[in-house]
Amino acid sequence: MNDNVSVHHATRHLLNTSEQGLVLLGSRCVTCHEYYFPATDSCTRCCGSQMAVCELGSQGTLWSWTVQAFQPKSPYNGGEAPEDFEAYGVGYIEMPSGIRIESRLTISDPTKLTIGMPMHLVEADYGKSADAVLRTFAFTPSNPTEESV
Numbered sequence: 001m002n003d004n005v006s007v008h009h010a011t012r013h014l015l016n017t018s019e020q021g022l023v024l025l026g027s028r029c030v031t032c033h034e035y036y037f038p039a040t041d042s043c044t045r046c047c048g049s050q051m052a053v054c055e056l057g058s059q060g061t062l063w064s065w066t067v068q069a070f071q072p073k074s075p076y077n078g079g080e081a082p083e084d085f086e087a088y089g090v091g092y093i094e095m096p097s098g099i100r101i102e103s104r105l106t107i108s109d110p111t112k113l114t115i116g117m118p119m120h121l122v123e124a125d126y127g128k129s130a131d132a133v134l135r136t137f138a139f140t141p142s143n144p145t146e147e148s149v
């Protein structure tokens, strides 16, 4: 890796590094205990405004997925020319608390994605701006089988 390339982490504010490594940061309603990601200041379930920051973990299961096969409109900012766009997976990851997180996936091959498969949080580079590599969080299969490697 070229150490001279700077990195713009588009979603670093949504993450924390804990003893278990990288985790997602969300919030939880103090009154009704509903979880939110990204963190929010108020609860749409009970209209409460007492929210606590919480860690949502780094492991979940693939609840559903699709493949983004064409270049999205703004605010997508991958920086590539339309002809250079490469499809990527997008999914919902169900976390242990029950919240489902919409996330980029590290793989886009439909034969390697199965609903219910264990997934874990990673950081992934997805493009370039004029002066930096663009990075975000993503989920990747936790136990890739020989078929899914």
Ligand SMILES: [Zn+2]
Pocket (backbone or CB within 6 Å): 029, 030, 031, 032, 033, 034, 043, 044, 045, 046, 047, 048
């Ligand atoms: Zn609430």
